[in-house]
Amino acid sequence: xxxxxxxxxxxxxxxxxxxxxxxxxxxxxxxxxxxxxxxxxxxxxxxxxxxxxxxxxxxxxxxxxxxxxxxxxxxxxxxxxxxxxxxxxxxxxxxxxxxxxxxxxxxxxxxxxxxxxxxxxxxxxxxxxxxxxxxxxxxxxx
Numbered sequence: 001x002x003x004x005x006x007x008x009x010x011x012x013x014x015x016x017x018x019x020x021x022x023x024x025x026x027x028x029x030x031x032x033x034x035x036x037x038x039x040x041x042x043x044x045x046x047x048x049x050x051x052x053x054x055x056x057x058x059x060x061x062x063x064x065x066x067x068x069x070x071x072x073x074x075x076x077x078x079x080x081x082x083x084x085x086x087x088x089x090x091x092x093x094x095x096x097x098x099x100x101x102x103x104x105x106x107x108x109x110x111x112x113x114x115x116x117x118x119x120x121x122x123x124x125x126x127x128x129x130x131x132x133x134x135x136x137x138x139x140x141x142x
Contacts, residue, residue: 004140006120010102014094015139019043032137041096045133046089048111057087088112092131094124099141101125106135 006012020026021038031038049057089111094100104121109132120135 004142006102006105006135006138006140008102008105010105011099011141012102012120012122012138013099013141014043014096015137016096018137019096037093043094043096043133043137044091045094045131046111047092047131048109049087049090053090054087092124092129094122094131094133099125100138103130107132 004010016025017027019028019032020041021028021031024038024041033042033044037044100122102120103123107119107121108115108117109119109121110116111132116132116134118135119132120138121130121132122138123130
């Protein structure tokens, strides 16, 4: 039996042995994320937020600050009092029974200031959502 390499455009799924605990059919002693996700067959991956998502977060914060103080929405004095940064990543749930399409087979991704190597960018064939996951947690679907 030959092992197929992960390549662009190919189909992959989560490798049960590398992603889940022994009680769920895998080889891990402890779950990757948490026990509830492990029991449900879910692995949480992350993706960087887009500029549009960060702008939307910024607008929501401005509206909340204006609502708290009763000031004008465009008043920077209100907004600058409590400036918090936006989220730089979003969590995406990957399911053990779904198949994903490979967009980029091997890449590095910068999420919130940290660079992660050995990642694969995948696309959920059902939801259309893109995310990154370590390539060694995936197996090729024949």
